[in-house]
Amino acid sequence: MSKHNIVFIGLDTHKVSTEVAHIEDQRGAKTVHQGKIKTTKAAITKLASQYQSKYPNATLHFVYEAGPCGYWIYRLLTSLGHCCYVVAPSLIPKKPGDKVKTDKRDAMKLAKLLKSEDLTPIYVPEPEDEAIRDLSRARETAMKDLKDAKYQLKGLFLRNNISTKVKDNWSNQHLRWLTELVLPHPSQQIVLQEMIQTITERIKRVERLVNELAHQAKLWRYYPVVQALQAMRGIRFLVAVGTIAELGDLRRFDHPRKLMAYLGLVPKENSSGDNRKQGAITKCGNGRARRLLIEGAQTYKHNANVSTELQKRQETLPKVVIDIAWKAQLRLCRRYKRLMQRGKHRNIVVAAIAREMLAYIWAISREVILVPVDPSTRISRVPA
Known part of the structure; x- marks a missing residue:
């Protein structure tokens, strides 16, 4: 033996x-x-x-x-x-x-x-990374539950021909209008009160999870990468932390094209000989990270500009990261307009922009130095 x-x-x-x-x-x-x-x-x-x-x-x-x-x-x-x-x-x-x-x-x-070496092993996250990912997914689930509750209330209004007089939905003024609303039947009034209570509870649940995610992310070893990614347009805190929580260490990809293929943002291909046939994107890999990038890519339909909020996010970041983010914004805004002028469907254009965003995200992650986490404080930083 x-x-x-x-x-x-x-x-x-x-x-x-x-x-x-x-x-x-x-x-x-x-x-x-x-x-x-x-x-x-x-x-x-x-x-x-x-x-x-x-x-x-x-x-x-x-x-x-x-x-x-x-x-x-x-x-x-x-x-x-x-x-x-x-x-x-x-x-x-x-x-x-x-x-x-x-x-x-x-x-x-x-x-x-x-x-026979016919199996491809997947990336296994560290327990700490998986915990942040679970917290990020819990916030996403809470948002979905909140939207479902709001849709149910809107369905009740539609069935009873009730139209709101407040333009800003789900604001404090709108919630006060809901509490003052009286339906003709007592049974419907009970349903209305239960729906309002459900929406209020789920709003508080989302706020709790967002606050906890913001606190735990600061103690995370990938927090410097999360900070650096926010230098890009269309990537705020929740998108940045959700993307890194789902993808983990981006340095394991030696080329951005491998990262694009990993997320399923490359087109399908069935080529033979001189014939080349490409289709829709493969949609392989992590669907949550792909959806977050698709949402962020839609902001590049506007002209290139550094807003006040974006400038605040860039204040503590290294110059090399800011330069990469500005280069990305210039290229992606031009590419978005060029593809739209060529008559491409908007969804195809957004997917193409999201694919190129990954290349700049990969480049930024290579510029960030992950400082070893102090066991007593568990805080990392982005070097200046």
């Missing part, structure tokens, strides 16, 4: 149980189904010890699919000194004629594909 250098172990993880299979690193080796274990830290630690005892001179390489169970298995195995990979289910090769899918087959398939 000691002659093997690497043992590839596939894990088909679920909430309660995990199927295990392995294959040895030698020509003609067969995939072996190990069995089923519980999805607990104790069971996975025991499994790793059993494999280490069986193959004392071999390196153990574990692999499992990304899913709702998160990354705790990856962190557990790497803390034990083993190699672990997390792969996206959409990137796992599948034969067209393979119509039988079971947990046992999936575990054996993962081990075999890892040995």
Whole structure:
């Protein structure tokens, strides 16, 4: 047994149980189904010890699919000194004629594909980065719930032919008008009061999450990058922190085109010979970060200008970052107008601007020096 250098172990993880299979690193080796274990830290630690005892001179390489169970298995195995990979289910090769899918087959398939190097591991964020990402996603969910509550109230007004007399919706004046509104039936009045109360609670919930995100982001190791990205037009605090929370360390991309492809902002292509056919964007990768960039890209329809608010965000930033942001604004504003004059659809133009924004975001992230975080203060800074 000691002659093997690497043992590839596939894990088909679920909430309660995990199927295990392995294959040895030698020509003609067969995939072996190990069995089923519980999805607990104790069971996975025991499994790793059993494999280490069986193959004392071999390196153990574990692999499992990304899913709702998160990354705790990856962190557990790497803390034990083993190699672990997390792969996206959409990137796992599948034969067209393979119509039988079971947990046992999936575990054996993962081990075999890892040995043949046909799997592409995904980026696993650090626990601190994942915590900020969860907070950012919680704010986004709260905003969605607030919009849904407002749509329901507008639907009630539409059904009863009620039109508001206040132009600024959801302002203090508008909320006072809502409390003074009296509907003809007592049942509808109860519904109205419940909707108003729901909207008020959800507004406060969004405010709490935004304040907490602003506080926690200052203690985050990527806060200098968040500050630097706000030098660009269309990227305020929430967009900057949401983008970095979803993408993590941008320095792992050695070229901006790889970052564009990672976010699915490159066009589909089906070319053969002299024929080249391109379609819509692939929409691969992280959809939340792509949506944030699409929102920011729409601001480049206006002429290039440094507003008062943008200038305030740039006051404490290095000159090299400000120069990159101004260069980006000049180019992207011109490109937006040029594409619109060529008759391109507005959505296509915005997607193209968002794709080029990524190149400047990547360039800014390379200019920011991440100072090691002091454990006592946990605060980083942007060097002048």
